[in-house]
Amino acid sequence: MTQTAPELDTADAALVSLGRNLEESRYTFATVTPATHERVNRRSGNARAFGFRDVFGWSRPFGPGVLPDRVVGLMDTAGVLHQDGDEWRSTVRFSMCDNGLFVHSASPDRPSSVFYGACTRVMARAVAAHIDARVWPVRRAVDIRCGIGARAIAVARRRPGAAVLAADSSDEALRFARVNAALARTPGVRHCPGDQLDDVGGTFDLIVSCPPFMIDPARRAPHHLSTAILDQAAAHLAPHGSLVLFSGAGIVGGRDQFQRAAAEHLTGTGLAWTYRELDPDVYGEELDSPGYCDAERIALVMLVATRGPR
Structure with missing residues (x-):
């Protein structure tokens, strides 16, 4: 089986740059189980995002002005920005593991999801x-x-x-x-x-x-x-x-x-x-x-x- 070098196309490079931006902002997030995630998001005041952790950790919807334009542009280039009118979502999360930041699917529910599990x-x-x-x-x-x-x-x-x-x-x-x-x-x-x-x-x-x-x-x-x-x-x-x-x-x-x-x-x-x-x-x-x-x-x-x- 031929092994391929880790060369990045434009979308992947944008996703790496997005991760670097989060690192520079001192972003951290510990992904919890889906059941805990759902319970926390149901609490009053947690319906919409107000910052990085809400968008890229808790997967909450957000609108213009919540994130810097550069970050939104990187999301768009990376293909991870889902837009439904004035409501936007990230289709990926970033979670801490082994002292580093890892990107993964925002939800485990899709058949093609590659999720950061509780384990x-x-x-x-x-x-x-x-x-x-x-x-x-x-x-x-x-x-x-x-x-x-x-x-x-x-x-x-x-x-x-x-x-x-x-x-x-x-x-x-x-x-x-x-x-x-x-x-x-x-x-x-x-x-x-x-x-x-x-x-x-x-x-x-x-x-x-x-x-x-x-x-x-x-x-x-x-x-x-x-x-x-x-x-x-x-x-x-x-x-x-x-x-x-x-x-x-x-x-x-x-x-x-x-x-x-x-x-x-x-x-x-x-x-x-x-x-x-x-x-x-x-x-x-x-x-x-x-x-x-x-x-x-x-x-x-x-x-x-x-x-x-x-």
Whole structure:
């Protein structure tokens, strides 16, 4: 698979400039869960935006005069300004993660959205901790299903000499990952289409991934993408290489459904692996959906599989 250099077109360059403007204004915003976001925006006085955080954090509508003309111009050039008469909205948000600013979709509701989830910061910290504890060098790394690129950038920041590949099947995800790599000043990150290791090819010292794990409308098994990566990992890990895989696990009757599936798929691969919960209770609103009617909670988990020397 050919890797493309992080070259920016006019729209992407404008989005980077927009992020730089926010950095210069000392903008910060910690994205919350969609349920919390909705509750805060329902409060009296929060219906419209009056500044940067309202527009680019809370996704509130605004009109002329709220933002500097230069910022509105950059939004327009970047293609992230939605206009409906005198009411405007940003179609992106900017959120803090790993001491940097990341751009992502303003709403998780569209099918093509590439959203900064409630777990993004937790996963970036976990990747950083894994790299800090790793004895063997990281010369080549990949983040499969990279989303906004936060995990790939976390790797590149701590191993600036490594070749880091961010792969995703979504054009919108690759755009955000490309822009975020520019914002983070991590030129070692490259981008390519693909959502499985076999799409990318080659071997890696570090593989990172968080495939979609919620039960989708097609009612496929929730972990089919994660277990596919487990099935391919042994063929793509270099000696002493490690896979860091994040997923959500439905806990039914006290039993972790993903851990059981992972054990089955890793048997016979020769990979040593560890498994732990990072957060015992995420996406609680999904417990009301038919796919999780038997689950008592959904946990964010991290599986690390390691290849020994050959």
